[in-house]
Amino acid sequence: MRRTLRISAATLAVAGLGLVTACGSTPEGGPPSGDGGDGGGGGGSSDVITVASWGGRFSEAMVTAFAEPFTEETGIKVQVVDSPGNFVSQIQSQHDAGNVQWDILDSAAASDAQFLYDQGLLAAHPDGLRATLEEELGLDTLSDYSFTFANHAYVIACADERVETCPTTVEEFFDTENFPGRRMMPGDASSYSQLITILAQAAGNPADEALPVDIDTALEELRGIKDEVRVWWTSGDQMEQALRQGEADLGFMYSGRAFNLADTGLPLTVSWAGVYTPGHTSLVTDGPNAEGAERFLEWIATHPEAQAEWSQIMNYSVPHPKALEALPSEEAERLSDWPANRERIADQNVPWYLENKQEIDQGIQQIIQGG
Structure with missing residues (x-):
């Protein structure tokens, strides 16, 4: 049961299912070793997707709500690596070294995401993914290269x-x-x-x-x-x-x-x-498993029940309108997108x-x- 909160405003290791997690496995949010593909860009292992996330409960929520059920349904493994506050420097280093190891950024800060896209380090939505995102999430949640998540x-x-x-x-x-x-x-x-x-x-x-x-x-x-x-x-x-x-x-x-x-x-x-x-979830340019990464983002977009579960874990907003409608009112009122x-x-x-x-x-x- 949730405890009552005074509001002064107006009012990972996961076993089984073939899931790979690397939460906290690298110092200072550094890139993972092992199953990240060949790092050459766009042609790595077809059965592993690497997601860069924020660590702690944030990474755990990604695993619980999205990665684990996605792996169970598709057989594609998801590796989550922690890099809180280091998305820009890590992606720049990976590209400079010709060894891109991440496929997806999980809820990057707006300024970081825009900067990386302007530098060509985040990819524009492929047409098929874009159509799905527009249909499921609506235009208000989208940029050319991201959808808002974890607002x-x-x-x-x-x-x-x-x-x-x-x-x-x-x-x-x-x-x-x-x-x-x-x-x-x-x-x-x-x-x-x-x-x-x-x-x-x-x-x-x-x-x-x-x-x-x-x-x-x-x-x-x-x-x-x-x-x-x-x-x-x-x-x-x-x-x-x-x-x-x-x-x-x-x-x-x-x-x-x-x-x-x-x-x-x-x-x-x-x-x-x-x-x-607002957070911005995006595809990394030349990620080692671009096809799998697109499929994972499409899965997230088309599963509002999983988004609702994630929101309940993290107390952050998610983009699918059906997910927000599914939340109890006392939980929706905790979100930054609640009008008040x-x-x-x-x-x-x-x-x-x-x-x-x-x-x-x-x-x-x-x-x-x-x-």
Whole structure:
């Protein structure tokens, strides 16, 4: 049974079935060894698909809801490798070495996915797959190279036993005098598009007009709060651990991770203030098993019941309308696409971020590292 949560907003190893998993099997999210095909691009093993995912519960959900039943039905093995926050660097390295080992990116950040596609490292939808995605998921979920999946938000979460009053807005979160507590914030490069959006709101921009923003002004907001930040998280597991073990009292974290903490017994308040974060699931250019990867994505798109199961595990939105309709109302209300939540969280401006990526990334990194 799910425990009751106060909301301050308006309201892997898997045995059998021939499934191969490599969750956590490589250091720092590095590419797997073994059954990833010949790495030469497009012509590897026809019975193994390699999916790069986020680790921990995220990878486990991919295995449980999708990979395992897909393998049982088709006989095609799915290997899931963990690379949280490292999709861009890993795919660039694989292509540079002429040794592409991944077939699919699982829910990449919008800015990372767009950057990789612009560099030719993610593939446009083949015509057959595109037709299936349009029919099953609808045009609103699609780009030329991806469908949105694992839509969530960076929200404010507070441990009730250590925080007297939880901030309900981004500006309040940055008010350390009136809302004291040890903070945590995103520290991985794949989160910088979201972080600059948060900083824009801290600087006074409303959620519906968060970006563009004067970069120096936004970075000053980060510099002003830096001394109160105890954890610069780089993965979902780390953010959960930081709140659970008391390394931090409050912070920005993935909405699904916040609700998972509540479900596992931590008294928690969640404020729907922050930034909307759609994931983008895509085919990797020259992946070793392109045919199998297309078939797997088509399977995911055409199985709304599996998407609903995944959503229940992760508390993130999925693209198929029938999947969302199947969720109990108390679970649907936890999702970033729930109207009352969606209207309170800012959108990223990915094109603007990518135009200014070097300046933003260098500025954030310098502050985090002590500059």
